[in-house]
Amino acid sequence: MRAVVWEGPRRLAVQDVPDPRIEEPTDAVIRVTATAICGSDLHLYDHGAVMMMKPGDILGHEAMGVVEEVGAEVGHIKPGDTVVVPFNISCGDCYLCRRGMYSQCETTQNWAGRKGGSLFGYTHMYGGVPGGQAQYLRVPQAHFGPIRLDGGLAEMAAVLLSDVLPTSWQAVEYADVPDGGSLAVLGLGPIGQTCVRIARHRGAGQIIALDPEPDRRASALAHGATDVVDPDAVDTVAAVQELTSGRGADSVIDAVGMDSSGSVVDRVLQTAKLTPDRLHALRDAMGCLRRGGTLSVIGVYGGWYPLWPLGDLFDRQITVRWGQANVRRWTDTLVSLLEQGDPLDAAELVTHQVPLEQAPDWYRRFRDKEPGVRKVVLRP
Numbered sequence: 191m192r193a194v195v196w197e198g199p200r201r202l203a204v205q206d207v208p209d210p211r212i213e214e215p216t217d218a219v220i221r222v223t224a225t226a227i228c229g230s231d232l233h234l235y236d237h238g239a240v241m242m243m244k245p246g247d248i249l250g251h252e253a254m255g256v257v258e259e260v261g262a263e264v265g266h267i268k269p270g271d272t273v274v275v276p277f278n279i280s281c282g283d284c285y286l287c288r289r290g291m292y293s294q295c296e297t298t299q300n301w302a303g304r305k306g307g308s309l310f311g312y313t314h315m316y317g318g319v320p321g322g323q324a325q326y327l328r329v330p331q332a333h334f335g336p337i338r339l340d341g342g343l344a345e346m347a348a349v350l351l352s353d354v355l356p357t358s359w360q361a362v363e364y365a366d367v368p369d370g371g372s373l374a375v376l377g378l379g380p381i382g383q384t385c386v387r388i389a390r391h392r393g394a395g396q397i398i399a400l401d402p403e404p405d406r407r408a409s410a411l412a413h414g415a416t417d418v419v420d421p422d423a424v425d426t427v428a429a430v431q432e433l434t435s436g437r438g439a440d441s442v443i444d445a446v447g448m449d450s451s452g453s454v455v456d457r458v459l460q461t462a463k464l465t466p467d468r469l470h471a472l473r474d475a476m477g478c479l480r481r482g483g484t485l486s487v488i489g490v491y492g493g494w495y496p497l498w499p500l501g502d503l504f505d506r507q508i509t510v511r512w513g514q515a516n517v518r519r520w521t522d523t524l525v526s527l528l529e530q531g532d533p534l535d536a537a538e539l540v541t542h543q544v545p546l547e548q549a550p551d552w553y554r555r556f557r558d559k560e561p562g563v564r565k566v567v568l569r570p
């Protein structure tokens with residue numbers, strides 16, 4: 191089959207690789223019909239070498255398709271069914287899965303490296319499981335993971351159930367915005383865009399959306415943001431304070447993660463290795479919060495970072511909630527919402543559908559944030 195493989199930093203190829211097959215009674219194999227590129231894939235694109243990617247690894251964790259074959263212990267799906275596959279690989283039945291912490295599944299947890307549950311296409315830290323940007327995908331723990339779709343959902347909304355919709359739902363849930371309260375969303379890629387829509391749907395009063403990219407700010411404004419801010423043009427913290435009576439927002443979501451851009455000074459310091467990290471967005475996010483507010487970090491961070499402002503978080507009584515999305519915890523709610531007329535206008539989040547063979551070019555265009563390129567779905 192054909193698959194998108196990582197060859198080295200910023201080097202991808204679409205290659206012939208062996209077809210997957212059933213290896214365990216809890217496996218399924220699906221023929222992939224749609225598979226998206228995620229902001230999380232961009233961390234691998236840029237820094238895969240330090241994130242334990244190996245040349246030849248198949249990328250992708252956002253896939254849907256048609257079931258080809260199931261193992262003996264897989265009962266809820268059968269060949270011919272259309273399914274979407276959550277990016278977490280979870281058993282559904284261990285101590286942590288039973289508490290809805292599917293990203294921490296004890297059956298697929300990577301004990302040796304002290305990492306959580308395995309993920310599709312996401313490095314040897316998370317199981318080294320071949321990903322879904324391919325013609326076929328082997329799905330481990332398929333007796334629990336895949337969600338059968340009964341034909342009622344728009345295909346481009348359905349594929350986003352693998353990650354974007356549940357991840358953003360969790361980010362808003364964890365942000366704990368008071369009824370009618372204020373929320374600042376940093377980063378308006380697919381995740382931040384969806385957070386804005388979900389927050390509006392769930393009753394936030396003021397939604398301040400921040401991103402350096404003008405088309406991403408415009409899209410957020412068209413879908414529920416009340417204010418937009420360009421973090422490259424102004425002092426972000428001061429701008430959010432000014433919009434919130436000098437107090438700061440009740441809740442803030444960091445939907446940027448470890449590849450945040452910073453000021454020109456920051457960039458020079460980073461290039462010269464005079465500053466140890468790229469936590470610009472996280473620092474801004476903490477600064478934008480009011481005292482007693484809640485910070486929800488959905489952007490991905492890896493490794494160790496010094497200079498965490500513990501004293502400030504203590505003094506201001508900040509609550510921080512974060513982590514990998516527990517996809518299956520939110521998908522039933524989301525499927526009902528999509529079936530009830532889709533108030534999130536989810537299918538519209540996908541801006542491009544392109545052939546799998548063009549993946550390397552579209553990774554670059556998504557990474558470079560070409561105007562209008564906000565969510566790309568590959569067609570095998």
Ligand SMILES: NC(=O)c1ccc[n+]([C@@H]2O[C@H](COP(=O)([O-])OP(=O)(O)OC[C@H]3O[C@@H](n4cnc5c(N)ncnc54)[C@H](O)[C@@H]3O)[C@@H](O)[C@H]2O)c1
Pocket residue numbers: 228229230231232233353357376377378379380381382400401402403406421445446447448449450451452470471487488489490513514515559
């Ligand atoms: N926790 C999870 O389970 C989970 C799941 C999916 C994605 N993610 C993470 O969420 C983050 C967003 O994903 P995405 O697909 O939307 O990615 P993306 O790369 O498309 O979006 C990131 C956005 O942040 C903006 N940005 C950069 N620096 C900024 C700054 N200083 N202030 C404000 N905005 C800034 C960029 O312009 C871009 O629009 C990534 O870190 C991704 O890895 C986490």
Ligand SMILES: [Zn+2]
Pocket residue numbers: 227228229230231251252277353354
């Ligand atoms: Zn993703």
Ligand SMILES: [Zn+2]
Pocket residue numbers: 280281282283284285286287288294295296297298
């Ligand atoms: Zn489990």
